Amino acid sequence: MDNLPVNLEADDAELVRLSLADPDKFSYIIGRYQDKLARYIRRLGIISSEDAEDVLQDIFLKVYLNLNDFNQDLKFSSWIYRIAHNQVISNFRKRQARPEAHSLPIDGEGLQLLADDLALDQQSDLKLRQEMLTRALDKVDAKHREILVLKFFEDKSYQEISDILKKPLGTVASLLNRAKKDLKSALPVGGQF
Amino acid sequence: MSENLEQKIIDKIKTGSLSPKPRWHFLLKERLVWAIGVISLLIGAAAVSVMLYLANNNDWLVYEKAGRNFGAWLLLSLPYFWLVFLALFLWLLSYNLKHTKKGYRYSISLIISIAIAASILLGIAFFALGLGAKIDDVLGRRAPLYDRLFNPHIDFWSQPEEGRLAGLVVALEDEQHFILADRERGEWTVVHTEDDGDLVVVGQPVRVVGKLSGKKEFIAQVIMTMKPGREFFKRLNPGLMPPPGAGRAPGQGLEAINCNGPKSESLALLLSESSEFRQNFEENLLANKEMVKELSERDPSFIPNLVNLGVSPQTISACLE
Numbered sequence: 001m002d003n004l005p006v007n008l009e010a011d012d013a014e015l016v017r018l019s020l021a022d023p024d025k026f027s028y029i030i031g032r033y034q035d036k037l038a039r040y041i042r043r044l045g046i047i048s049s050e051d052a053e054d055v056l057q058d059i060f061l062k063v064y065l066n067l068n069d070f071n072q073d074l075k076f077s078s079w080i081y082r083i084a085h086n087q088v089i090s091n092f093r094k095r096q097a098r099p100e101a102h103s104l105p106i107d108g109e110g111l112q113l114l115a116d117d118l119a120l121d122q123q124s125d126l127k128l129r130q131e132m133l134t135r136a137l138d139k140v141d142a143k144h145r146e147i148l149v150l151k152f153f154e155d156k157s158y159q160e161i162s163d164i165l166k167k168p169l170g171t172v173a174s175l176l177n178r179a180k181k182d183l184k185s186a187l188p189v190g191g192q193f
Numbered sequence: 194m195s196e197n198l199e200q201k202i203i204d205k206i207k208t209g210s211l212s213p214k215p216r217w218h219f220l221l222k223e224r225l226v227w228a229i230g231v232i233s234l235l236i237g238a239a240a241v242s243v244m245l246y247l248a249n250n251n252d253w254l255v256y257e258k259a260g261r262n263f264g265a266w267l268l269l270s271l272p273y274f275w276l277v278f279l280a281l282f283l284w285l286l287s288y289n290l291k292h293t294k295k296g297y298r299y300s301i302s303l304i305i306s307i308a309i310a311a312s313i314l315l316g317i318a319f320f321a322l323g324l325g326a327k328i329d330d331v332l333g334r335r336a337p338l339y340d341r342l343f344n345p346h347i348d349f350w351s352q353p354e355e356g357r358l359a360g361l362v363v364a365l366e367d368e369q370h371f372i373l374a375d376r377e378r379g380e381w382t383v384v385h386t387e388d389d390g391d392l393v394v395v396g397q398p399v400r401v402v403g404k405l406s407g408k409k410e411f412i413a414q415v416i417m418t419m420k421p422g423r424e425f426f427k428r429l430n431p432g433l434m435p436p437p438g439a440g441r442a443p444g445q446g447l448e449a450i451n452c453n454g455p456k457s458e459s460l461a462l463l464l465s466e467s468s469e470f471r472q473n474f475e476e477n478l479l480a481n482k483e484m485v486k487e488l489s490e491r492d493p494s495f496i497p498n499l500v501n502l503g504v505s506p507q508t509i510s511a512c513l514e
Binding site for chain 1: 198199200201202203205206207211212213214215216218219294295297298299300
């Protein structure tokens with residue numbers, strides 16, 4: 001595979017075109033998105049690495065089988081995140097399981113963005129603030145956590161979130177507002193530390 | 194996470210001989226969604242055109258004469274079947290619009306508004322082109338339960354005790370009396386003024402506002418033509434209903450032919466004296482072959498009676514083909 005003559009800078013649409021002609025080239029798409037999607041599905045609540053690997057494999061197989069459904073009206077990343085999101089939901093349904101919210105792999109940068117957005121007390125200790133936010137994230141509704149993850153940890157725009165969740169922009173905005181309110185109410189004493 | 198996930202997936206693709214679903218598969222799915230949407234729009238618009246046709250001929254100013262207050266009259270004359278039918282196809286149209294590739298980008302309220310607006314606009318165009326009338330006529334001719342389901346006006350106008358009577362003019366007795374067959378083929382003698390004479394034509398469906406004046410007798414105050422439902426009443430073909438005095442009891446149609454004695458002699462006389470009446474009578478027998486067959490199977494004397502009445506052998510054999 002290392003000898004494949006593919007420009008590593010090739011855009012996603014080009015990689016899709018190449019993968020349709022040669023299945024080996026699909027490994028470039030896998031390589032490009034494997035880590036991002038692994039992090040995303042774990043943030044959605046699939047914590048065990050075995051489960052995550054199985055789901056990830058299903059996602060990439062689904063992506064491969066549906067490559068011809070991708071059209072360039074959409075960013076490829078939004079399309080692949082949408083498939084990942086649907087696969088995670090169907091995985092939960094199949095196993096009749098609920099997302100495991102504890103110990104979500106959330107990074108400090110995302111938490112900082114979230115804290116800024118919620119206008120949390122800047123004077124309090126950074127580590128403590130992040131700990132409280134992580135705990136509050138564990139408590140919010142899965143639907144709300146999902147949109148917060150996309151916005152603050154996956155750094156997706158409103159349009160991208162709309163394309164991933166297949167919801168209108170207005171719905172995304174109001175869902176995000178509700179999610180932030182839900183998160184604030186899960187923080188001790190209205191968000192103050 | 195294992196290091197060689199890439200390789201595992203590629204191996205799985207190769208060993209399973211997996212290949213991407215063809216492009217036409219997705220195009221077909223998308224086209225199917227649009228096609229169902231377009232069909233739903235057309236059907237919904239057709240329902241709107243029928244409702245406009247019904248509303249346009251609802252005689253908004255006669256509700257007082259029809260013995261009702263406006264609210265009660267409106268409730269009775271709302272086309273519930275068509276409203277439910279329209280709602281069903283609006284839902285189908287909205288569902289399909291929402292499930293097109295970019296449908297999720299629009300809110301459901303916007304999509305429903307677009308579906309309603311498109312159905313109404315197209316429905317107005319259909320109505321202007323006469324589609325509403327055509328659909329109502331076809332259903333009136335053929336649809337079972339037409340008077341109970343498709344056209345609430347028939348029910349509304351079939352309440353003689355409340356002063357409303359609708360039916361087909363089947364015979365003229367004199368300048369002020371005519372015989373009207375209601376939807377159950379029951380016959381009424383309607384008394385009217387000579388001013389209404391233009392509307393009282395044999396074979397014409399009419400609506401009458403008035404009052405009961407006896408058993409099966411009705412005094413007309415207003416006589417109006419009937420547009421929605423006109424074809425329904427034409428099922429009570431006057432050619433198949435022998436004229437007054439020909440041995441026909443109220444409520445009887447073709448079966449009235451099956452009688453002997455002076456009454457059938459009168460019918461035979463009428464058939465022999467009026468070539469126009471005979472032609473009309475035979476045409477109507479041909480138009481109702483199924484009923485003729487059924488009656489002949491039920492009663493072996495039916496065909497001999499037709500022969501005795503002087504109906505041509507060609508017509509009889511054509512009816513039995």
